[in-house]
Amino acid sequence: DGGITQSPKYLFRKEGQNVTLSCEQNLNHDAMYWYRQDPGQGLRLIYYSQIVNDFQKGDIAEGYSVSREKKESFPLTVTSAQKNPTAFYLCASNPTGVHEKLFFGSGTQLSVL
Amino acid sequence: RKEVEQDPGPFNVPEGATVAFNCTYSNSASQSFFWYRQDCRKEPKLLMSVYSSGNEDGRFTAQLNRASQYISLLIRDSKLSDSATYLCVVNIAYSGAGSYQLTFGKGTKLSVIP
Numbered sequence: 001d002g003g004i005t006q007s008p009k010y011l012f013r014k015e016g017q018n019v020t021l022s023c024e025q026n027l028n029h030d031a032m033y034w035y036r037q038d039p040g041q042g043l044r045l046i047y048y049s050q051i052v053n054d055f056q057k058g059d060i061a062e063g064y065s066v067s068r069e070k071k072e073s074f075p076l077t078v079t080s081a082q083k084n085p086t087a088f089y090l091c092a093s094n095p096t097g098v099h100e101k102l103f104f105g106s107g108t109q110l111s112v113l
Numbered sequence: 114r115k116e117v118e119q120d121p122g123p124f125n126v127p128e129g130a131t132v133a134f135n136c137t138y139s140n141s142a143s144q145s146f147f148w149y150r151q152d153c154r155k156e157p158k159l160l161m162s163v164y165s166s167g168n169e170d171g172r173f174t175a176q177l178n179r180a181s182q183y184i185s186l187l188i189r190d191s192k193l194s195d196s197a198t199y200l201c202v203v204n205i206a207y208s209g210a211g212s213y214q215l216t217f218g219k220g221t222k223l224s225v226i227p
Contacts, residue, residue, distance in 0.1 A: 101147055
């Protein structure tokens with residue numbers, strides 16, 4: 001079945017540690033996105049990529065980094081510079097960009113130890 | 114003015130009731146509109162795209178009012194399984210011409226009570 005796979009489902013980070021969240025899609029979509037959701041809040045865009053080897057900052061990119069070396073994969077690294085990383089992280093994709101509906105992965109809950 | 118605004122609720126309604134949500138958006142050039150449903154600690158799932166002429170899918174009806182810059186979602190004959198948070202999504206223009214970003218409202222929480 002086609003879809004978006006995020007892993008792990010739960011992740012714990014120690015102070016000063018970088019962690020990487022995985023996102024893989026087999027939908028052949030060009031565009032991929034990372035969102036952060038805090039309790040009771042909407043989704044906020046961290047980074048997005050519309051094509052391989054290219055990505056753009058979203059509204060809250062500070063303390064995060066991404067890469068897009070393959071069309072199927074868009075990993076997100078939460079660096080030690082992100083001082084409040086505890087949140088629910090959602091990866092999404094759509095065929096070509098912002099005028100189309102988003103398909104979401106099942107999310108990763110990141111918590112700080 | 115916030116770009117996409119929703120009443121956070123919660124809306125507590127009895128089974129069988131009709132409930133309506135509104136969502137206002139700031140940018141008159143917006144072209145795409147969606148309603149998503151999100152259950153607690155799950156990913157959002159597309160409920161409906163919203164078209165200019167309005168559209169219906171079973172018990173759900175979506176409307177777009179470009180003049181007043183809002184979209185609405187009507188749920189008829191509410192079921193217990195409709196309990197969730199409903200997210201409004203609009204593509205909002207930003208920076209240069211032709212640049213858009215899909216922007217989420219904070220969601221409206223619905224609880225359907227037996």
